[in-house]
Amino acid sequence: VREANRRLSQEAAVTTDGRAIEVAANIATLDDARTAVENGADAVGLLRTELLFIHRATAPSTDEHRASYQSIVDALEGRTAIIRTLDVGADKEVPYLTLPPEANPALGLRGVRLAQVRPDLLDDQLRGLIGVTPHGAVRILLPMVTDANELARLRERIDDLAHAMGRSDPIEVGVMIEVPSAALLADQLARHADFLSIGTNDLTQYTLAMDRCQPDLAAQADGLHPAVLRLIEATTRGAAKYGKWVGVCGALAGDPLAVPLLVGLGVTELSVDPVAVPGIKARVRRLDYQLCRQRAGDLLALESAQAVRAASREIWPLE
């Protein structure tokens, strides 16, 4: 039985009515990449790069960036890796970046905004990413993007750096949807991006104005809150306008009660903790996509996350 389960976890997750959902892994280290492969992840949906370089005294060079990503890509044996550029700030501190303290770090120079004061850090990392082979194995993901103008400028920078390195094949660039403005402007972002990846951890924090690290608010800061669900719906609708795909890489993707809803709202990639991959694949295989689609609309009309959870459990019971 165990061998049969292991083999099944390596296969694609398809709903009963034939919709394929990519189940990918969120990783931070080379070890995680190996765990992802063992657990049957179809790809890496999010590599959080800030953790690779946290135990250091200085910022990594372009070569150090490239070598780290190359070893991870090699370990993935042909699977693609979505690699997120440095997402420093707020809950993610990096000691060697002696940045001036901010009164509201969650609303400050975090994610790609850091490049406004330290463009060198992002450039070194982007050159490292552009140099990984085979080229198609890496997709670049930009965190904390607020609008299409910001994305267009970053995309131009990536293209300029690639050009200077003599690389002419297209580079896939995606954006994190983790700020309400990005969800509301998803169609404009989808025009400039190859894909969108919803970060439900920050999207929940910023939509509900609840600090993701405040334990007293943990129960209320639920990604199944109807306000967050409506922004997820706005994201998939905006992306569909330009034929782009949408993934979820926040913790909601690994929540069995959220999976049918996310699939019903049009999400086609779920990126979860490596060890959660087999369970999420099993959950997807029991779903009927058309039913998910029909019921997702009803659940968006409910008035609390608890009501959404109760309804989801009733329609799609947990095994």
Ligand code: PEP
């Ligand atoms: C998120 O915000 O949901 C996300 C995936 O990114 P992180 O948790 O690293 O902020």
Ligand code: MG
């Ligand atoms: Mg985030």
